[in-house]
Amino acid sequence: MAVEFKKLQTLTLKEKFITQMEEMIISGQFEIGQKLPSERDLSQKMGISRAIVNSGIAEMARKGFIEVRPRVGNFVADYRKNGAVDVLVSIMNYSGGTLRPDEIRSLIEFHRVVDNMVIQLIDGNMSKEQQQALDSIVEKIGTSATPAEAAEYTQLFHHELALISSNTIVPLIYASFACAFNHLWERYARKNGIDRLYADCRVLLDYICSGQTENAVARRLKYTE
Numbered sequence: 001m002a003v004e005f006k007k008l009q010t011l012t013l014k015e016k017f018i019t020q021m022e023e024m025i026i027s028g029q030f031e032i033g034q035k036l037p038s039e040r041d042l043s044q045k046m047g048i049s050r051a052i053v054n055s056g057i058a059e060m061a062r063k064g065f066i067e068v069r070p071r072v073g074n075f076v077a078d079y080r081k082n083g084a085v086d087v088l089v090s091i092m093n094y095s096g097g098t099l100r101p102d103e104i105r106s107l108i109e110f111h112r113v114v115d116n117m118v119i120q121l122i123d124g125n126m127s128k129e130q131q132q133a134l135d136s137i138v139e140k141i142g143t144s145a146t147p148a149e150a151a152e153y154t155q156l157f158h159h160e161l162a163l164i165s166s167n168t169i170v171p172l173i174y175a176s177f178a179c180a181f182n183h184l185w186e187r188y189a190r191k192n193g194i195d196r197l198y199a200d201c202r203v204l205l206d207y208i209c210s211g212q213t214e215n216a217v218a219r220r221l222k223y224t225e
Helices: 013-026 039-046 050-063 085-093 101-122 128-142 147-164 170-176 178-192 194-209 213-222
Strands: 066-069 073-076
Touching: 013 050, 013 085, 039 050, 050 066, 050 085, 085 178, 101 147, 101 170, 101 178, 101 213, 128 147, 128 194, 147 170, 147 178, 147 194, 170 178, 178 194, 194 213
Parallel strands: none
Antiparallel strands: 066 073
């Protein structure tokens, strides 16, 4: 099997600043509610311009890592409670960061709700071409060499189902949460095996293709445990 390489990219100073600050927050070096050093201090200590610091702070505030209080200062926000989906990505990209059990459970519950809606919207209405495309993706799950590879194909499988549902918003949700969902599927494959993930997706697809919507929903409720 041909080996695929990802293109390497050089991070900008802003991206490096954001990465380091987020790691310090996630690791607990900066605690929730703690006031951060001034932008001038950060600029001097990290050897970058205040413009980069200011822009990076604004980006982290948008994600939910930092609360900016005008004329008071910048504080570490309760990012797990109020952060955007980018927070999940940052946590999982952080070498020492992991999702807590309640976050994994919540992610599973969220995925169930979205998937069940997709299944009900499709209600067995798929062309032969669409069924064949999905069948091909599911087979790639079964022949995956690693849990990470199987997770990527599982995410692709669900994203394609979302596209078939004709709902224009759901595919955007799957794309936005791709990193988090990949983490979920990889965790499942490591815990239960790639063969189990493949079998679950195969049964689910068979139910959907045959119009057994209720059985598909019931199956979907089980196979992320």
